[in-house]
Amino acid sequence: MSLLLQYQPNDVKRHDEAVFDLRLRRDRAMQEVPDFTVLKRHAAAIKAHTLDHLADYLEMFEAKAHAAGAKVHWAADAKEHNEIVLNLLQHHGVRRMVKSKSMLTEECQLNPFLESHGVEVTDTDLGERIVQLGNEPPSHIVVPAIHRRRDEIGELFHRHMNTPAGETDPARLTEYARQDLRSRFLDAQAGLTGVNFAIAETGTIVVCTNEGNADLGMSLPPLHIASMGIDKIIPTVDDLAIFLRLLARSATGQHITAYTSMVTGPLRSGELHIVIVDGGRTRLLEDPSKRRALGCIRCGACLNTCPVYRRAGGHAYGEPVPGPIGSVLAPILGSGPVAASLPQASTLCGSCTSVCPVGIDLHKLLLEWRHGTAKPDPDLRYGLRIAAWLMARPALYRRVMKVVCRGHPLISKRWPGNPASRWLDARELPEFPPMSYYEKRRSENR
């Protein structure tokens, strides 16, 4: 079921501005921290150290979490992760689960899997709830519904929650969602959360939200499942301070998220299960030239500043994590149709590198991929060959351009049988001039 909603001509501009506003907020918040360059260097050094000692820290985390009463599970891939979660839910007879934001479960496609086994999953972060109702993936890792206008959201709520038609006020829409989701929190038999940081020395998981949805999901139902990638480990509680000072400032320009919970072992009345997932991360670790990409804390700053992401939007990437960091991870972690070619879709301007709070040189990583293993899109290679052949034949080229200029509406509009239809699915061609440059100069000089 797709939205009945209409694309509006200024949507791209609105998205660009909304996303760049986050970047400006980030700038202000970071500049307020007197020592932020030192902080950034320190964060990068901790991540480099942690990745280099990852096996030891994973074992330490497992032992400490176990000692605190949590049960730790290990999953090699998305399939194993999903099966572990399903087994836990079936063992506890869970039919209704609430979930707070977790990009890992997007990566694992957990929701459709659980739903196919009869578990009703409710995403509780407002942005994630909006995209869940719209039956689409998040388009941003921090603000999942940033691509949607308020009238579209009002229409979605009207259809799914029977709210008044035509409601577009964000405060009232949020209130409707609050009422609906509160009853789902109270009904849920299990809560699943992501993990922002996992502290090895104490076996603590740290979960950050602004809405408080993770906290309700962790404290109301008796069963709490937390899914984390192996890259979420940090060594000590002291180290957490560094990352908490950087995360929210980089993400939204807040000094810290409204809620930051440190969870060590289960609550007295419940159970805590932590699922640690590889999902291709060890393959990234194997490559010393790309390993540092695993230091990412998923703040989204590189998305917000990226000239490509801002105009293309998250869905264009076809991966759960879009933007520069998504393009760096995709050739290994990705599974979408264009995963391997994403490093090609970059201007290499380096803006991502300049805002990364943990000092990942993203534009260099993108270049690394271009040098090495990233496979070019076969369609593109074909097209470039035709272009090269044509450009080597000036007379023919001019004749073809003459036809193209006049026949352009035939190519740029989607119609059944247009060979360019697939390409036009996600793109628009600019208006063509009626004459080619060459023709124009010729007619002027005549």
Add this chain to the structure above:
Amino acid sequence: MSSRDSILQRVRQSTQKRVEHPGAFPSPALRGGWRGFEDRLVTVGGESIGPVARTQLARVLRPVVEHRASGGRVIAAASLCLELGEGPWTPVADDIPPHDLEDVAVAVVRGSIAVMENGAIGIHGKDAAVQALPFLCETLVVLLSVESVVPDMHEALAALPEDALHHRHFTWVSGPSKTADIEQTLVIGAHGPRALIAVGIDAE
């Protein structure tokens, strides 16, 4: 081989254990104080009262809580009720099911640490009595010693109570619950409290 062992083996094969930990962060000597904390708290949508003398606490708190509750249920941990004495608050046992607290208008809890740089207050799960209480209520009132203010997160985490990481959640709360998921418009009261009031208690 189990997934656990194969993951750990793959990690071991690709890492050398040569990169050292950079050590403790050289935290700049910021000065922290109740006024500084209040200033930050306001920017994150919170409110503040005080500092008040411990002997005056119940007298100051009563009208504030009654006004916010407007007839609704007011809950505080049992030990806190004892300290506050007579008032609109009723004690909550720490073994009642969280679902029984669904309709709480105002919750009064003790906070452990206040952080000047970000307006966050550290709340120990045991002070909330029931873990879900600070998130279910409409208004959250947190009582804090003015001496508990620290300048930044480095000192805040260094000051964690001994038993903070033991079968409990320890939560840093910065202002009320909020979201900006609809066209980046800030809305207060997404899932949790719609208001947060920090009450400073004077050191004797």
